[in-house]
Amino acid sequence: MDMIAGEMTKEDVTAMILLAKKRAGLSWEGIAASIGMSPVWTHSAAMGMNAMPADKAESLVAALALPQEAVAVLQESPTKVWQQTVPTDPCIYRFYEIVGVYGPTLKALIHEEFGDGIMSAIDFDMSVTRVPDPKGDRVKVEMSGKYLAYNAW
Amino acid sequence: MDMIAGEMTKEDVTAMILLAKKRAGLSWEGIAASIGMSPVWTHSAAMGMNAMPADKAESLVAALALPQEAVAVLQESPTKVWQQTVPTDPCIYRFYEIVGVYGPTLKALIHEEFGDGIMSAIDFDMSVTRVPDPKGDRVKVEMSGKYLAYNAW
Amino acid sequence: MDMIAGEMTKEDVTAMILLAKKRAGLSWEGIAASIGMSPVWTHSAAMGMNAMPADKAESLVAALALPQEAVAVLQESPTKVWQQTVPTDPCIYRFYEIVGVYGPTLKALIHEEFGDGIMSAIDFDMSVTRVPDPKGDRVKVEMSGKYLAYNAW
Amino acid sequence: MDMIAGEMTKEDVTAMILLAKKRAGLSWEGIAASIGMSPVWTHSAAMGMNAMPADKAESLVAALALPQEAVAVLQESPTKVWQQTVPTDPCIYRFYEIVGVYGPTLKALIHEEFGDGIMSAIDFDMSVTRVPDPKGDRVKVEMSGKYLAYNAW
Amino acid sequence: MDMIAGEMTKEDVTAMILLAKKRAGLSWEGIAASIGMSPVWTHSAAMGMNAMPADKAESLVAALALPQEAVAVLQESPTKVWQQTVPTDPCIYRFYEIVGVYGPTLKALIHEEFGDGIMSAIDFDMSVTRVPDPKGDRVKVEMSGKYLAYNAW
Amino acid sequence: MDMIAGEMTKEDVTAMILLAKKRAGLSWEGIAASIGMSPVWTHSAAMGMNAMPADKAESLVAALALPQEAVAVLQESPTKVWQQTVPTDPCIYRFYEIVGVYGPTLKALIHEEFGDGIMSAIDFDMSVTRVPDPKGDRVKVEMSGKYLAYNAW
Amino acid sequence: MDMIAGEMTKEDVTAMILLAKKRAGLSWEGIAASIGMSPVWTHSAAMGMNAMPADKAESLVAALALPQEAVAVLQESPTKVWQQTVPTDPCIYRFYEIVGVYGPTLKALIHEEFGDGIMSAIDFDMSVTRVPDPKGDRVKVEMSGKYLAYNAW
Amino acid sequence: MDMIAGEMTKEDVTAMILLAKKRAGLSWEGIAASIGMSPVWTHSAAMGMNAMPADKAESLVAALALPQEAVAVLQESPTKVWQQTVPTDPCIYRFYEIVGVYGPTLKALIHEEFGDGIMSAIDFDMSVTRVPDPKGDRVKVEMSGKYLAYNAW
Amino acid sequence: MDMIAGEMTKEDVTAMILLAKKRAGLSWEGIAASIGMSPVWTHSAAMGMNAMPADKAESLVAALALPQEAVAVLQESPTKVWQQTVPTDPCIYRFYEIVGVYGPTLKALIHEEFGDGIMSAIDFDMSVTRVPDPKGDRVKVEMSGKYLAYNAW
Amino acid sequence: MDMIAGEMTKEDVTAMILLAKKRAGLSWEGIAASIGMSPVWTHSAAMGMNAMPADKAESLVAALALPQEAVAVLQESPTKVWQQTVPTDPCIYRFYEIVGVYGPTLKALIHEEFGDGIMSAIDFDMSVTRVPDPKGDRVKVEMSGKYLAYNAW
Structure with a gap:
């Protein structure tokens, strides 16, 4: 089904954020400050567990130099799934x-x-x-x- | 095994506390204040999910007019058990x-x-x-x- | 622990409601109408899965001739528990x-x-x-x- | 087993529908209207949780410009599977x-x-x-x- | 809650049926024939897994000389519960x-x-x-x- | 481990059967008749949940023009596995x-x-x-x- | 439901067998020999996990001086239930x-x-x-x- | 991580054994006899559920003409895992x-x-x-x- | 089944030990020393999770003034059961x-x-x-x- | 998402450690000694179940000649996950x-x-x-x- 290859998913955006954060040596607190939101919400949205309002999605994409397509993906309503009924960590x-x-x-x-x-x-x-x-x-x-x-x- | 009948358990003490609270029209906040502890900890210990230091057990027994035997029971280390892996309430x-x-x-x-x-x-x-x-x-x-x-x- | 025997529970009140309903040949729709509430909410509160406002508790107790102690019990916040993760009925x-x-x-x-x-x-x-x-x-x-x-x- | 590569599955069709919907900026309500069905049923069938009658499958394929092979796939009886006994979202x-x-x-x-x-x-x-x-x-x-x-x- | 003691339940009726069957040396096939129904349905209703129409309930109560109160109980809609997700027998x-x-x-x-x-x-x-x-x-x-x-x- | 690539599995044979059936527009009843067996058993064996006797495996391979290697695979004893303890479909x-x-x-x-x-x-x-x-x-x-x-x- | 009190169950018979065995200082091997069966089967039937043929039930009741009513109970087909999906002992x-x-x-x-x-x-x-x-x-x-x-x- | 590609695992060796067995038309009894061990242990070790002593690993590799690297893999202590708490086969x-x-x-x-x-x-x-x-x-x-x-x- | 009432179980003995320990103000270390065993083993046997050799059972019964019948019960092989697959305490x-x-x-x-x-x-x-x-x-x-x-x- | 290919994960580092250990014929005890830590902690950190302090990560990378990128990965806080609620090995x-x-x-x-x-x-x-x-x-x-x-x- 090649016609759908290349569609960016929330998982892809999370991976890009983690990579950009690591390469730039940023902290969640710093990223959150740069978009004017709290660290808890920012991390959660970056992990794909919360949807971002349009302006915050744009700020984050700009701050981390992500591809423009990520702006729309960050705004999608996530399906919140956790695998472990009882967390082990x-x-x-x-x-x-x-x-x-x-x-x-x-x-x-x-x-x-x-x-x-x-x-x-x-x-x-x-x-x-x-x-x-x-x-x-x-x-x-x-x-x-x-x-x-x-x-x- | 009649020789062990009458031994007071943490469940018994919890039931006595709930009854005394109801009859006296008390609140958890009020009970907590009367023994100089926080409402969260006081409720938890009253439910048998935390052990009370001796002086607090005595205060609670005095405040609610519980039987003296309850002082020792309130000090026992509880086995913390919850039945529902995923709570339904x-x-x-x-x-x-x-x-x-x-x-x-x-x-x-x-x-x-x-x-x-x-x-x-x-x-x-x-x-x-x-x-x-x-x-x-x-x-x-x-x-x-x-x-x-x-x-x- | 005889001192707590006789305390009425939500289960007791549910049993009394079911018995009164059966003996009087009432329907849930009829009971609901008599207290001015919907059948769904009335049944749910009667089963102990919802708390009743004071006036509705009094109406129900009067309508079904339940003991006066039931008025307070019906107002208590229930702990909503269901035993079957996947219902079988x-x-x-x-x-x-x-x-x-x-x-x-x-x-x-x-x-x-x-x-x-x-x-x-x-x-x-x-x-x-x-x-x-x-x-x-x-x-x-x-x-x-x-x-x-x-x-x- | 190259001879079976290229067979279109319900998952493929779902992915194609989601992509077409996104690119055309459509809503489920709009798609449903275009094939003369309700939004609930249309979404469910698009997700592969319901089978489409032939005429509706053809309408959908036409409306979203999907490959013709999708018409047959949309008519197949799905095996309705959900992974989470208790949904987390x-x-x-x-x-x-x-x-x-x-x-x-x-x-x-x-x-x-x-x-x-x-x-x-x-x-x-x-x-x-x-x-x-x-x-x-x-x-x-x-x-x-x-x-x-x-x-x- | 003595006022509800004595209410007959489906479990009680099942126990009475099993006892009457044993004492009279009956078979399920025989009991079913005596009420003009099939053995599968008769056993299932006797176990409390199906509700009986009024006439069949009366026939069964007569055939097994059960108390009259059982007629109403046999007509109640059961809540069908099985305890074992995977049966062991x-x-x-x-x-x-x-x-x-x-x-x-x-x-x-x-x-x-x-x-x-x-x-x-x-x-x-x-x-x-x-x-x-x-x-x-x-x-x-x-x-x-x-x-x-x-x-x- | 290229030396084992190309080994045909029961899953492969199932996929080939489904494809051949679809392309030829056959029914399970028709396939079963062509090998002289019942539809239930034929479908089950085709799904890899039953083993075929040699003659039936040969008939099926001939009827559907499957590769000759499938004859042996169809005769293997399957490991019968179902993923869902409680089926959702x-x-x-x-x-x-x-x-x-x-x-x-x-x-x-x-x-x-x-x-x-x-x-x-x-x-x-x-x-x-x-x-x-x-x-x-x-x-x-x-x-x-x-x-x-x-x-x- | 007093009319069913006193009915002997398989659990009752198991308890009586264990008591008689203990008081008489018997072994499972000895009990099995006395009824001419193997220890595995004899223990299993005594635990209520197998049904006894009439003659063996009579032999066991005689050997252990159990009440005569136990003869019929030992012949009933048991429902084989184990509580632990994964045994802990x-x-x-x-x-x-x-x-x-x-x-x-x-x-x-x-x-x-x-x-x-x-x-x-x-x-x-x-x-x-x-x-x-x-x-x-x-x-x-x-x-x-x-x-x-x-x-x- | 190409540097670790090509490392042989127990799964690889199991697949190679099954393939060699099939191609040579061997039985587990025959393979076991050729290395002087029992069929149960031989099959279990071949499936990766038991570790082989060095001499037996060498015998098996020789008997089935497996790659020499398999000798070491067969000697590794396996982690014994089964997926199904209750087996379905x-x-x-x-x-x-x-x-x-x-x-x-x-x-x-x-x-x-x-x-x-x-x-x-x-x-x-x-x-x-x-x-x-x-x-x-x-x-x-x-x-x-x-x-x-x-x-x- | 009155004939079996009064049989002492491991649960009974555990309850008696806990009561005697409490009344005498003993510690597990003290009880263990009095029978010449370690605290871990002594506690475990007292809880009914290990069987006691005859001499140790007699020592414990003497030390805590338990009924003589407890000597035999302490020697029985326990069935080791734990209810929680994942402990919550x-x-x-x-x-x-x-x-x-x-x-x-x-x-x-x-x-x-x-x-x-x-x-x-x-x-x-x-x-x-x-x-x-x-x-x-x-x-x-x-x-x-x-x-x-x-x-x- | 090619831009994130090549990012090294804890799983990658574990695989590299196991490979280097095998090729060099090392023991966990030996590896632990070479970095001045205990075998339990060293193995656990190598498996990705503990984070390494910077100096230990550098020592390990040097000792096993791992790529320099592994130093940072070894210092990351792991998410400790185990798949089996009840271990089978x-x-x-x-x-x-x-x-x-x-x-x-x-x-x-x-x-x-x-x-x-x-x-x-x-x-x-x-x-x-x-x-x-x-x-x-x-x-x-x-x-x-x-x-x-x-x-x-």
């Missing part, structure tokens, strides 16, 4: 463990404070920062999602 | 989804900022707060865990 | 099959019409109706959920 | 969640209205539409399937 | 194996003979008979289900 | 559902009629036929397998 | 491991010696014996099953 | 079924005869032979493994 | 993670040092000790298992 | 079995000695050594991980 597993251990606690406190509803994972943002600590620096992860109340009809 | 699932979608991003940014290591889920704390927002209030979840570097030997 | 499986076959189609059309986002399953309502048809009557299921756009930050 | 997962939460409710109301039977997922149609709403537009999904009564013999 | 596993080995063949021949559709498992009947054979008697299983064509809309 | 799933719903019934009736044993899935044959019916034609599937009694030793 | 796991490692080898050698078919697990017997060895005694397991050839039809 | 499944049905029996008889321990699957050997029988020849599988007693310390 | 999960990350490394180094074989988990012992460290004390786990070479036959 | 499975059997014991003894916490798998080291024994040499595995106490906040 220790750095990711620890977050899975937190959900397992503290999931019912998060639920109880959200219900207590807000009522019967949930924290949105769509209207959502997150940051990761370093907090210096004499006993060893700490990773701080802040999540913020809109409260959504269950409908009764 | 929407309020908990959304956090699982966040780990699935943003897990690789959390990993990449931790490595960029700290080096090859992880955020501890043991030397760890978390809070849930309400952030007023004209477009709809938001749930803010803050996690903080000690950075642990991989050993090379 | 044919009537439910067909809906699972529809999600498997048409899930990518629903996704594509939502993205085309609305942009990068999802249909909420929280700010959500649904109805089931009978549509007469000379070739055999049809089941019509209508779902409506608020469109939620992904955040970029 | 949030837009699709929400529908899975609806089946989990409301499956027993759909079953109860179908039995109440029709008797012991199911809604067919074969003699079935579905639509997705946008419903304007001042509090945020809504996604409306309508499903209609023939009621099938269980046989007793 | 050899007599049942062999049928699972046949579906695994010959499933694509059944599909291909149904499509060849009927078009794009399926054999209904709802408008369905089945029989099991013994076929004498000098090399060893054979089990004959005959299934008949209505052909359902996929809809295009 | 609706046409195959319905048979899985029948095993789930009626498996215990098949077991009970086989034991009643034959004793403690099973129906063989090895010394086994099956047919699929169309049964005209004014309410819609029906698919008839007939299975016959040798009864095997459990050994006691 | 090391003594059983090793046999699972042997099937995993040597399964394709058993298959290849059976096909080479007998043709396209299998070893029956129904017309089957097995023994376990001790083989003295100066380097450490060995466990010898001998299985014998009738060869069953695949049918072609 | 009927010839292999029957052995899985035997472990499921008779696993607890094997365990009980090993404990009765030897004490608390297991049969080794490492210091282990096995054979497959044909036993003529007027009612149909039988497959005999003999396993022998060293008894290993659990340590107490 | 963080203290146990970390060991699972170590097997996942370092399993291939353990395998490679055992093969390099010993040849093609394994470390026995049966002829095995283990200890857990505290190692003081100015940067934080460390947990030291030492395992020792007999090397078992694969057999070639 | 017997040498690795035995360690999984140890975690299953002794996991609760390790947990109990760590809690007894240290309090409520875990052994870190990150600040962790391990060794494998041979212990001569007249009854058969033994594999000794020593693990050491920092004790991490649960936080209460």
